[in-house]
């Protein structure tokens with residue numbers, strides 16, 4: 592089932608209290624979304640499917656229009672989450688790196704819901720949790736963006752669960768900055784923040800994360816929890832370069848959500864490359880297997896066979912396997 596913002600906050604708190612983290616897969620196609628859900632089903636694990644702007648505007652969803660992309664992305668995930676095969680899993684839809692002039696209006700529509708009709712039944716497609724890309728924002732802009740999202744939720748009388756971030760690629764964020772950003776945002780709009788994403792020495796992309804500091808995770812988790820007066824988990828960005836041991840240290844220190852994009856893309860693209868390399872003959876005109884090899888499902892099937900076990904490995908490394916049932 593697709594979790595509401597209130598259910599999502601409870602899931603993040605459960606993960607933090609029981610020291611596991613939920614994997615947030617940046618799924619950039621419907622096939623990637625299905626593969627991530629399939630891995631969660633096989634591990635009986637909660638999972639976060641998240642999207643950044645480049646996925647909403649990509650050919651699989653919005654084809655240039657992020658609002659159309661959001662509607663299609665959410666509709667696809669909502670239908671999957673209601674399906675017999677996945678409805679027992681806690682599934683979170685999260686907005687990840689959204690930036691640019693349309694950020695606020697896009698996120699407002701994700702918070703308030705997109706009215707949609709499925710076979711005569713009207714349902715509101717809403718996001719489970721929200722974050723935005725603060726990499727090009729000043730501290731003041733970051734705080735006022737968070738305030739505007741909280742205002743939108745209050746006006747619409749809907750619940751909202753937020754992750755706030757600060758310079759995740761810029762080394763280790765200072766605790767003073769946590770007070771100035773997270774602390775002030777919480778004070779101005781109490782109760783909406785559930786996750787804090789400071790810099791803890793990781794970097795987005797495929798480079799090594801030598802500078803990763805579990806101590807920074809622990810310090811920030813404690814400070815954010817003290818500032819909010821309730822348990823706040825750390826959201827870890829730039830996890831692709833981390834080993835299983837580092838991931839487990841992160842979880843032990845208070846990480847409740849782990850974003851996963853670059854390595855996921857690498858696994859999928861390498862599997863696709865290998866598929867086309869090993870099936871060149873079948874892609875020739877007149878080959879009896881041409882059609883089954885050339886159709887999208889040919890490469891997607893081959894990618895899923897490589898990808899799903901790797902997602903399952905991550906879910907197990909983060910300790911979330913087996914936690915699907917108890918979070919309902």
Ligand SMILES: [Zn+2]
Pocket residue numbers: 688759795828829850
């Ligand atoms: Zn990120």
